[in-house]
Amino acid sequence: MPLRSALLPVLVALGVCGLSAWAVRSPLDLQPAASLPAAADADLASAVAGVDAAFAERWAAAGLTPAPEAENELVIFRRLSLALHGTIPSLEEIRAFESDRDPERLARWTATMLADQRFADYFAERLGRSYVGVDEGQFILFRRDRFNEWLSQQLRENQPYDEIVRRMITGTGVWTGEPATNFLTAAYANDQFDRNELAGRTVRAFLGQRIDCAQCHDHPFAHWKQAEFEGLTAHYSELQVSLVGVEDKAGMRYETDAANTANLVAGPIAEKVRKVLRQNKLNVPDEAVVQPLGEPPTQWIVCVPASDVPQMEAAAATTADVRAVIRIEGDKVRAFDPEREHVINPGGAVVRVAPPSVPFGDEWEPEHGTRREKLAAWVTHPENRRFERAIANRVWGLMFGKPYYAAAAVDDLPDPDDPVTAADTAILDLLGEDFRAHDCDLRRLVQVIAASKPFRLASNHPVQRVLDSGEDLSEDALRDLKQTVAELEREWAVYPLVRLRPEQVIGSMLQAGHLTTIDRNSHLFVRAVRFFRERDFVNEFGDPGEAELEQRVGTIPQALLRMNGEFSKELTQAGPFSAPGRIVGISSSTPQCLETAYLVCLTRRPTAAEADFFLNELEESRRRDKGAAMQDLFWTLFNATEFSWNH
């Protein structure tokens, strides 16, 4: 906050100088970008054809007639801009797009948008939410800005997604210099790493699997048992934070030859074992004992039995105070500080040693490497289908506003081998296979989805035409119609109406308030305003946090903010730099004025009925206040359902 107040006067000064130069640019005669990337390649086309064929088959099987393709490509252009840049397109971009006569212009513009820095920044913020959440975290150990910058850079460089994920799981070093480690430090709370949180997040974010609630109810994946969860958690057990940042505390691990296992017998601790513990700086009181776990024992715990448990009872020493864990790994014997093991469950009642393990695909874990390296290899292993299904589902969600598998949260996909849902999720496998075959290329995944039939379909459907006359349907007919509409949406046979997320609403309002594109080339002042405005607005509008792909309707405070908020007032005011004011200045006629306002806010031209009404309003206002009429027009456009719902 202090930084912000200190910066603002400087920014204002800079802004005023620059704005005058910026304002004289007329956005109406912009040329299309000179060097658009080459048209989509045949390989991409065949991937899209595969997806389209799969959908066609599904629709035919369900007896559904999909909506026609959107009449005007500007509608799809708007969807793309909202999905990839978080704003509606600027007038400048609309003009450039419309003057592009290439029949494949949507594919070319998708590639152009993906190459834009705004895509990297915007997608980094979106994906970052699933990796590090939205909590402020512990500032000393966690820097979200660094993490998002790093992620943005990975996207800008189009790094393979599996590599990005491996770097997050295995990162070491300081969170400022090695920003990937913020994935780990985000889970640092109450002076320690929350390893359960890390394991849960790893599986949710990267594998689209919620296992944290399997114990509470009859979860479809209830076969992910607690022990399996602990086995995953144990992969993070060596994770430490010190002056050099995040590291694996291998130093705490003492190795000796397996021959020394002879010294491991139940009962008082042999001197040789005591020495091992001392070398690990593990102080163990005289009365401590060693207990074997398992049959045959490959692990022991060193514990101080509680006084009321005089007799040791192997793994059932429930109230013992565990001081160390000793384990045979291959031809070595290793001692661990129990703090770094997931040994005691939160209730503290059961002592259990969980060695690192995975719930399936054991063979995907490499033999060598740190625990975290093994986990990263397992998570991203080419045969781990959950990995590509999860990202396909999430990217689909970011493109449409709701995940492909919309029956559950975006990070709660069914088991890939579950026969009940196999058909429903076959598209995710299709997208996933193409993603894997192309080196986990996120941009390619976006391109395939953007070119696929469902993304190109209209959001209206002739089946709803019966309601257009205004006559009431019978209750039964209405219910049947609603069922059909729901089925069309479920099968992606119509583009769904999805409420814009807060950052899309503010991004769109800000963009509509300017005629030129707001991006990294924009004036510093405009960018600063955008940054602070966006933050404040999202804060007031309500940030859905990690649940941003959940479907929800608007709230009254949001409607009030949009209708009456300071920000809306400023943006709709017909000032010399705002769109409402500039449109009046640059338009030669009232119809052009209206058309421009529609393009700027709704990315389309007015219908005949709309033109009738608003031209009358604007003409009539010639006798009154034209500025007020434009302000009212913008207010109306901002508050329409069409503005706030992606369509």
Add this chain to the structure above:
Amino acid sequence: MFTRRDALRLAAGLGLSFSLPALTARAAQQRGAERPKSLITLWMAGGPSQLETWDPHPGTKNGGPTQAIDTKLPGLQIAHHFPQTAEQIQHLNVIRSLVSKEGDHERGTYFVQTGYRPDPTVVHPALGAVLARNLPDDSVQIPLHVSLGSGAGFVVPRGGYLGDDFDAFRIFEPGRNIQNLRGLSNDDRNTRRLQGLDVLDRAFRRERAASVDNTLHQQVVQRALTMMDSDQLKAFEFADETAETIARYGDTRFGRGCLVARRLVETGVRAVQVVLSGFDTHAQNFSGHETQAKELDPAFAALIADLVDRDLLASTIVLCIGEFGRTPQINPLDGRDHWPNGFSCVVGGGGLVSGQIIGATANPDTTGDAAAMKPSDPVSVPDLYATLLQTMGVDYEAEEITPVGRPLKRVDGTPLSRLLPG
């Protein structure tokens, strides 16, 4: 010239069915224990020191310079910064043994507001949201769950899995600015705007009328317009309060918040939070708390006195609480750090008993860790909330099905029988 109400009527004629609920005799006009219950939470953001508020330990080294004063409640002494509250606190109860495991502001706030520790797969609703959801009142046109005052974003209580509708409605400057609730004052233009919306809506509905109905966009706009038109908005302002009353609460943001809170409760609002920030006294703890008390003491005392005078205390629970307490030890900067292991709150009214003093913390000079400093008779936040829900007539044990299909109890606690009558 026509009025806003005419404008709405005209809009209704255009096919936009704006409607105002009938203002018949409302339950909120009742008094005494029969009245529907409300909750006012005075949220002490940053974590107030128990030693400098409701649990002073004078005469000890770590107790610092804070003195204790007698109160109207025999046997209860509180910090000397609160002479006015000392005159009213007998109407409430003091708990000195709250315990939590969350020592971070954001996590601690989440826990104390919801009764659940943070869980990345589900957002739990704050207590106020649970109340607004389970104790609805159609005659109230303004939000049933309101947050007054400013603070970090996470301080505003959320609806969580109950839905954004139950997020607290936020007013940053209580009594001064009911932001976003006022539209244009020009009714002619307002009507034109609504007509324009109708024109746009008709175009958008073409071949998607059923889908558009599912968005509920129009209904939400209508409800917002109803609220903008409601006389009940006056509850957010205090043009009709005397200067003397405003002065009694203290003309501070928090004081005005407490006064607005009383007015909102009178209007039937279910849950109100008033935020007082500035308790995070890692340095200069003692002067910091003196400053805080100058705002808290008059406002708190005036609020209780007013609720008693107006026969509203029997139906209004007042809870003064923060995300955690502060360390018994004094750090080298003369400050106190975060301490979730034993802290205080004040709670009462709304049908709870009064005059109870629950739990006690150890002498702050006791050396040792959290275990050694464990308070006697510890009280968990979920137990406290189970008590409040039960008192307010909400089944605290009922399970809500979260959007992901996971059933969760409203509160995972057991009511404290000592706070319940009989």
